[in-house]
């Protein structure tokens with residue numbers, strides 16, 4: 001049987017232009033072992049991806065703030081405090097960067113994401129004042145409660161599904177994947193990964209983005 005997978009989305013299942021690599025769909029649908037999508041995106045995004053790939057909805061969203069497995073949803077984190085950081089950031093001249101509809105945060109339950117081109121220094125200063133953490137995924141800055149991580153979320157999924165985290169293979173590209181890499185037995189950073197992900201991964205791949213991920217999945221099959 002194939003190994004269970006913990007997969008980051010942005011930078012890992014996507015190509016350099018940010019779109020999901022269509023080759024991923026059939027590989028994941030036919031995987032035959034649990035696939036956990038572990039992402040910084042808000043809850044609906046990985047659920048939708050599972051839905052359209054055609055695999056059970058097993059999800060760690062919002063960097064571990066929302067965990068969903070076997071019809072059980074667990075929510076941790078501090079959306080109210082993250083919201084307070086966002087409001088203070090805007091009051092001091094910052095811009096979340098998503099426009100009025102803000103579909104990035106609209107359905108976000110436990111943290112707030114800020115556009116990667118926003119004022120990082122200001123955001124970090126305000127988050128610090130509120131005792132909140134800023135995680136840089138390469139795609140956005142996430143304002144979250146300390147201690148909430150994808151790794152803890154994956155551990156919770158494993159408890160719900162009676163799986164051993166050590167049997168998982170994890171693939172990712174940024175500092176929000178470090179906790180996942182630390183939990184599992186076999187971890188890969190794609191070549192586009194940031195320094196923290198590269199340092200934490202057991203293996204750093206030569207290939208970038210979905211090419212790297214597909215090469216790992218091909219070798220595991």
Ligand SMILES: O=C(O)COP(=O)(O)O
Nearest residue numbers: 009010039040041137140
């Ligand atoms: O939401 C982000 O900023 C990044 O998402 P990811 O964790 O799937 O890479």
Ligand SMILES: [Mg+2]
Nearest residue numbers: 008010011173
């Ligand atoms: Mg990523």
